[in-house]
Amino acid sequence: MVIRMDATPSGLTVWLSGELDHHSARSLREQVDAAVVRSSATVLRLDFSGVTFMDSSGIGLIMGRYRLLQSRGGKLLVVGVSDRLLRVMKLAGLERLPVWETAPVDTKKKQGVTRK
Amino acid sequence: MKKPMNEMKVTFPSRSANEGFARAAVAAFLSQLDPAVDELADLRTAVSEAVTNCIVHAYRDEIGMITIHMKLYADGRTVIKIRDRGCGIDNVDKAMEPLFTTGGDDRSGLGFSVMESFTDRLRVSSHIGKGTVVTMEKYIAVRHRQARVV
Structure with a gap:
């Protein structure tokens, strides 16, 4: 998993790309948390558009960063989530967490494509 | 019970770098059934959780x-x-409850929930x-293979 970070006065943006599992989440978590503390950012934007695989480790990553930002009086934003990733996140009810810039929409359902 | 038409076994040490290897190995073996993108992604995710x-x-x-x-069985059943x-x-029923975890703050406790949701059958012994044996079954639709032959 490769990450790219951009800290601006308006907040910290982290672009994730590759496979997000327990193995990659560990160092990712450390890097992101260190950057949040270093930049004293109040908004953390996690961009998942480059993530090709995610298991429940991604849920833990989001929940943990949500709590971290909350404890610092800040806000976590989650963007660029594909249908596939959303399916995993929904198992934890993450679509109800106030972290979305726009409400997560399942595009396949919207188009009326039958899914199993 | 019918014999499988093909099978594979792979053993590796419990290093976290092997999570990706396990997913890749299962996906590579499954490719002979020409699975749909979603079927493949479901199994990769379930295997990742179990490992x-x-x-x-x-x-x-x-x-x-x-x-x-x-x-792999001829009717598309994959075990x-x-x-x-x-x-x-200690307590399998408890361990399988959604959100239950002994793994610390950054584990969601949803591993078994993911396996259950993304496969057709899950057994844990x-x-x-x-030790522990997790058995997962998933049917891979046969339509893809027929389409390829025609």
Whole structure:
């Protein structure tokens, strides 16, 4: 998993790309948390558009960063989530967490494509 | 019970770098059934959860071996057994409850929920001090294979 970070006065943006599992989440978590503390950012934007695989480790990553930002009086934003990733996140009810810039929409359902 | 038309077994140590290897190995073997993108992604995710459980829980303070035994049947049934010789689970029903975890703050406790949601059948058999076997079954639709032959 490769990450790219951009800290601006308006907040910290982290672009994730590759496979997000327990193995990659560990160092990712450390890097992101260190950057949040270093930049004293109040908004953390996690961009998942480059993530090709995610298991429940991604849920833990989001929940943990949500709590971290909350404890610092800040806000976590989650963007660029594909249908596939959303399916995993929904198992934890993450679509109800106030972290979305726009409400997560399942595009396949919207188009009326039958899914199993 | 019918014989599988093909099977494979792969054993590797419980290092977290092997989570990606386990997914790739299962995906590569499954490719002969020409699975749909969603079917493949479902199995990759379920396998990732099972192997992560072995690493995080079964072999919490040690490195042990994990074995994946995968069987493909003519009707599209795919059976994947993931076995460890680790500490075992004290209470399987409790461990399978959504959100229950002993893995710490950044584990969601949803591993078994993901396996259950993304496969057609999940069985867990565990003995304290002897290890755990997770058996998952998923039907891969035969339509893809017929389409390819025609």
